[in-house]
Amino acid sequence: MMMKCRKCDLKAAINMRQHKLALCKTHFLEWVCLQTERNILKYKMFSKEDNILVAVSGGKDSLALWDVLHKLGYKTAGVYIHLGIHGEDQYSTKSQILAENFASEHHLVLHIVNAKQELGKTIPEFSESNKRGKSKPCSVCGLVKRHTMNEIASKYNYDVLVTGHNLDDEVSVLFNNVLGWQIDFLRRQAPFIPAKAGLIPKAKPFCRFYERETAAYAILSNIEYIEEECPFSEGSTTIQNKELLNQLEHQRAGTKLAFYLKFLKAKKELFSSQEGDHFTDEIFSCPICGQPTPNPGNCTFCRMVTRY
Amino acid sequence: MTITAILKNKEYVFTETKDLTVRKVFKKLDILPETHLCVREGELITEQELLREGDVIRLIAVISGG
Numbered sequence: 001m002m003m004k005c006r007k008c009d010l011k012a013a014i015n016m017r018q019h020k021l022a023l024c025k026t027h028f029l030e031w032v033c034l035q036t037e038r039n040i041l042k043y044k045m046f047s048k049e050d051n052i053l054v055a056v057s058g059g060k061d062s063l064a065l066w067d068v069l070h071k072l073g074y075k076t077a078g079v080y081i082h083l084g085i086h087g088e089d090q091y092s093t094k095s096q097i098l099a100e101n102f103a104s105e106h107h108l109v110l111h112i113v114n115a116k117q118e119l120g121k122t123i124p125e126f127s128e129s130n131k132r133g134k135s136k137p138c139s140v141c142g143l144v145k146r147h148t149m150n151e152i153a154s155k156y157n158y159d160v161l162v163t164g165h166n167l168d169d170e171v172s173v174l175f176n177n178v179l180g181w182q183i184d185f186l187r188r189q190a191p192f193i194p195a196k197a198g199l200i201p202k203a204k205p206f207c208r209f210y211e212r213e214t215a216a217y218a219i220l221s222n223i224e225y226i227e228e229e230c231p232f233s234e235g236s237t238t239i240q241n242k243e244l245l246n247q248l249e250h251q252r253a254g255t256k257l258a259f260y261l262k263f264l265k266a267k268k269e270l271f272s273s274q275e276g277d278h279f280t281d282e283i284f285s286c287p288i289c290g291q292p293t294p295n296p297g298n299c300t301f302c303r304m305v306t307r308y
Numbered sequence: 309m310t311i312t313a314i315l316k317n318k319e320y321v322f323t324e325t326k327d328l329t330v331r332k333v334f335k336k337l338d339i340l341p342e343t344h345l346c347v348r349e350g351e352l353i354t355e356q357e358l359l360r361e362g363d364v365i366r367l368i369a370v371i372s373g374g
Contacts, residue, residue: 003356013352014345022354059372169373215345215370219352229372238373246342246371 014216017253025220032217036068036205043191045203046160052076053158053200055149056102056110058095060218060225061164063102065206067221069162070106077109078102079152081145084115084122085230095226102223111156113148119305124232126304137232140304147301150291153200165204168211171256172241174263187271190264197283198292210256211242309361313337315344316369330365331355343371 003012005024012022023031039045046052052069056062056078069076080099085092096112103110116122121129123144127137153161170189177185193202206214218225233239248255283292286299288306293299298306313320313333320337322328330346330353341355347366348357359365 001356003354012354015354015356025352060370061372168371172373210342211370211372212342212345215368216352219345219347219368227368233373236373239371242371242373243343246340249342250340 013220014213016210016213018210018249018257028216029220032064032209032213033068033071035208036065037072039191039205039208040203043203045162045192045205046074046201048073048075050075050159051157053111053149053153053156053161054078055145055161055163056080056099057164058098058226059164060223061166061169061206061211061214063098063164063223063225064214064218064221065162065164066102066108067106067223068217069205070108077111077156077158079111079113079149081148082112082114082116083141083144085124085232089228091226091228091230094228098224098226111152113152115144118148119144138236141232143301143304147289147291147299150198150200151289154198158200160201160203162203162205164206164214166206166209166211166214167256167260168242168245169238170204170207171245171260172238174260175241175245176237186263186267190267196292198285198290208257208260311359311361312364313367314364315339315367325359325361328359329355330357330359333359333365333367337367339367344369 003015003022004010005012005027006021007027008024010024013025014028015022052074054062054066054069054076056066058080066076066078078099080096082092082096099110100112123137123141126140126144149161174186174189176182177189191204191207195201245256283294284296285291286293286302288298288302291299291301309325311322311325311328311333313322315337322333322336331341333346334341334344334355345368346353346355346357347368348359348363353365
């Protein structure tokens with residue numbers, strides 16, 4: 001039997017079991033925009049007055065997010081970091097082209113940073129020569145991205161950095177942090193991280209959408225995104241966790257959503273307001289780049305770049 | 309007549325097409341419906357959709373991240 005849209009009786013394009021909600025293309029696209037706006041307001045992320053920098057990877061989440069924010073009337077620009085990851089499909093170059101195409105079609109500004117040109121090495125090259133990257137190339141990548149995005153946001157006076165993290169990303173990290181009882185990481189995990197000395201606020205307006213929904217939004221909006229995975233992500237902990245969590249979700253719809261939302265609720269009781277999102281660890285300024293660092297002296301990023 | 313599913317540039321051809329739904333294709337390919345979407349003739353279709361003789365469907369993985 002044909003599954004119908006809850007709102008108009010047309011054929012459904014997607015069924016979201018965790019919400020007991022099936023929607024047609026038109027109503028699903030509307031629903032994503034409405035829910036994104038609700039998340040922005042609920043977690044007090046930003047307003048229409050703010051200048052928003054969208055971290056764009058060329059993937060479904062970041063391009064869908066940029067599209068939704070643009071449709072909702074927010075003032076946005078993007079930042080793309082060419083990490084120099086090639087693989088069989090010229091991963092970074094292909095991703096950059098897709099990000100550029102999106103920006104150009106929507107008449108939006110896209111800042112492009114090329115790791116090789118700006119830092120002297122690509123991420124794989126840093127990974128090969130760096131102690132940090134020998135076991136985990138992804139940690140080098142994360143370090144470069146966090147540093148560069150904050151640098152661009154500060155340089156061009158953006159008010160907030162938004163990322164396309166979806167609920168699957170969030171529960172994967174949460175699951176990992178619970179397995180290892182990483183109290184500091186648990187304390188800091190939130191849909192919105194306010195500014196602190198030298199660090200721009202960060203927001204995740206898609207944090208309550210399943211990955212399936214952000215992909216559906218991109219497909220139904222005809223957004224061309226990179227479907228291939230980063231060659232370094234194969235076998236990563238994030239993907240392993242997502243597979244496990246999807247097995248639980250398959251057995252009981254809504255498991256992932258409940259895990260995340262109940263964590264956010266429990267967080268208020270687990271950590272006092274002073275320890276919560278506004279944690280007050282001492283912050284130092286890196287003498288080379290001026291960005292904040294938890295210890296005196298050069299920050300981890302500058303130590304990596306100057307050493308190798 | 310057959311039904312063809314394309315997954316990561318590989319084609320899977322089903323000859324037993326009677327009452328074949330997207331959900332059944334997922335099951336035959338050992339795929340969780342939580343991890344893929346299905347597109348037929350450029351349109352997204354749900355797991356409950358009954359497939360037709362000659363259909364070519366594309367299964368799109370949605371899991372990403374490293």
